[in-house]
Amino acid sequence: MIVILKTGVQPNSPEFQQILDYLGNKPNITPRVHHEIGSIQTVTEIYLIGDTASLDKAEVESLPGVDRVVRVSEEYRIIGRHRDDRRPTGFEYNGVRFDQDNLNVFAGLCAVDTPEHVEQMMRALRDHGLVCTRMGAYKPRTNPYAFQGHGKRCLPWIFDAAGKYGIRVIAIEITHDSHLDEIREALRRSGSPTGVMLQIGTRNTQNFELLKIVGRQREFPVLFKRGFGITLEESLNAAEYLASEGNRNIVFALRGMKTNLGDPHRNFVDFAHIPVVKRLTRLPVCIDPSHSVGGRERAPDGLLDIFHVTAQGVIAGANMILVDFHPAPAKALVDGPQALLLEELGPFLEDVAIAREAYERRRARVSERRERLQSAAS
Ligand code: PEP
Ligand code: MN
Numbered sequence: 001m002i003v004i005l006k007t008g009v010q011p012n013s014p015e016f017q018q019i020l021d022y023l024g025n026k027p028n029i030t031p032r033v034h035h036e037i038g039s040i041q042t043v044t045e046i047y048l049i050g051d052t053a054s055l056d057k058a059e060v061e062s063l064p065g066v067d068r069v070v071r072v073s074e075e076y077r078i079i080g081r082h083r084d085d086r087r088p089t090g091f092e093y094n095g096v097r098f099d100q101d102n103l104n105v106f107a108g109l110c111a112v113d114t115p116e117h118v119e120q121m122m123r124a125l126r127d128h129g130l131v132c133t134r135m136g137a138y139k140p141r142t143n144p145y146a147f148q149g150h151g152k153r154c155l156p157w158i159f160d161a162a163g164k165y166g167i168r169v170i171a172i173e174i175t176h177d178s179h180l181d182e183i184r185e186a187l188r189r190s191g192s193p194t195g196v197m198l199q200i201g202t203r204n205t206q207n208f209e210l211l212k213i214v215g216r217q218r219e220f221p222v223l224f225k226r227g228f229g230i231t232l233e234e235s236l237n238a239a240e241y242l243a244s245e246g247n248r249n250i251v252f253a254l255r256g257m258k259t260n261l262g263d264p265h266r267n268f269v270d271f272a273h274i275p276v277v278k279r280l281t282r283l284p285v286c287i288d289p290s291h292s293v294g295g296r297e298r299a300p301d302g303l304l305d306i307f308h309v310t311a312q313g314v315i316a317g318a319n320m321i322l323v324d325f326h327p328a329p330a331k332a333l334v335d336g337p338q339a340l341l342l343e344e345l346g347p348f349l350e351d352v353a354i355a356r357e358a359y360e361r362r363r364a365r366v367s368e369r370r371e372r373l374q375s376a377a378s
Contacts, residue, residue: 001052002077003031003060004087005044006067011035015065016044022063023048026055036248038092047077076236078243079250079281089282090319091249093221094168094195096131098251098284103319103356106171107345108133110290110324111149111334115157119164120327124342126165128349133162134171134322138179139334140203147333152179155186163193171223171322173199177213184219199223202255202291205230205238215245222250223286223322228258232273236281251320252283254313256292265305266294266338271313278317286320287313290338306340307351314355315362321352 003023009015011033023031028051036043048055057069072082090099098104109121112135125133135158139149162170174180183196198220204210205227214222222242226235235252242250254274256267269292277285289310297305310321326332326339340348 001048001055001057001060002070002072002082003046003048004067004070005046005065007041007043009044009065011044013065015063019046019063019065022060027051029055034246075233076240076281078248079236079240079283081280081282085282087282090284091221093197093249096169096195098221098249098319100278100282100284100317100319102284103314103321103352104132104169105130105349105352106132106134106169106286106320106322107325107340107348108135108170108323109326110134110332110339111136111139111147112154112158113150113331113333115154115161117327118154118157118161120342121325122161122165122167124325124327124345125167128345130349131166131168132170133167134199134324136334137172138175140173140175140201141334149334152182152186155183156190159186159190159193163190167194169195169197171197171199173201174214175201175204175210177210180213180217180220195220197221197223197251199225201225202228205235208238208241211238211241212245215242215247218247218249222247223253223320224250225253225255225288226270228256228267232276236277239281239283250283251286252277252281253286253288253320253322254292255288255322264295264297265292267292269293269309269312271309271316271318274313274316274318284319285317286322287318288322289313290322290324290335290340294335294338296337296340303351304340304344306338307348310348311351311355314352315359317359317363323348 023029030049032047034045060066060069070082070085112118137149137154138151141148198214202225224239239250239252254270257270259268262268271287274285289306293305293309324335324339327342329336329339332339
């Protein structure tokens with residue numbers, strides 16, 4: 001059960017104390033207080049763990065200072081979308097909004113190789129009005145002899161260029177908790193010109209100790225990739241680890257599933273799960289067409305498969321796109337074959353805009369139909 005307090009109820013107020021006293025007197029109930037600090041207001045929620053079935057929802061709702069009470073199902077207590085749950089989705093970070101209604105494009109390098117390529121990439125983003133990107137510094141590789149990423153050495157290249165080109169949020173995968181400290185330190189040294197979204201890769205989806213550490217900090221939001229060989233339920237439970245430790249600023253990414261049934265694509269594209277994740281949780285949903293498709297094959301209609309699956313994801317309501325670009329894919333040290341060219345950025349964004357407009361029209365039609373039915377019934 002979640003007790004949502006009215007905005008403005010302070011932790012030191014008599015109402016707050018009265019609510020805690022009331023809950024503290026109930027047998028086998030443990031309250032856990034969570035403050036969600038937003039740019040405009042702070043929302044306080046009290047999570048009740050234990051024998052909540054014995055609590056009278058209406059009685060708790062009648063306490064002064066309580067806005068409403070949500071009974072949660074056992075699964076995905078914090079990230080989940082529960083019955084009568086009208087809480088807003090998403091969050092804002094460094095001036096960029098992430099929720100289940102909007103769309104952000106993170107085009108960038110799979111792996112940072114040279115400062116020049118970082119610079120060229122970010123200049124192209126600025127020229128197209130984009131403020132987010134992806135930049136791989138720590139690369140989890142299948143082969144131990146493959147390039148492992150430049151690590152902390154390349155962070156100053158990334159942050160300095162981000163400041164120069166007005167980039168506000170950069171998705172950077174981390175594979176170890178020490179990377180978190182390295183990112184903090186490099187950001188500080190460069191004067192914190194940008195924001196970072198910590199990426200948990202598909203190989204670490206169930207690295208629970210890493211998830212707990214990333215979940216305990218609330219400075220950076222998290223881009224959480226679905227595990228490529230586990231069920232959706234298992235991946236969502238893993239995302240709940242982040243939230244249960246305190247960080248709810250999570251975007252859930254679909255990146256394709258590992259099975260030969262997806263051949264000839266690198267992974268079986270799983271964007272049909274966008275509405276499913278949006279229904280089960282309040283998390284914004286990202287798609288990664290690059291790692292899903294894995295190549296630059298083109299359909300007979302002239303469009304690259306990566307463009308096609310991106311459009312499929314966007315028309316189904318995706319909220320973020322993580323996509324590999326490279327100024328010279330032949331020279332890329334990781335995943336060159338799936339990288340789009342800088343001159344394809346414009347056409348890519350135009351195609352995304354077409355799909356997004358179609359999604360918005362679909363959504364508007366269904367809400368118009370609903371309103372008509374409701375007014376006919378009343
Ligand atoms: C990546 O985005 O660079 C990456 C390694 O993705 P994934 O974890 O989905 O394989
Ligand atoms: Mn990659």
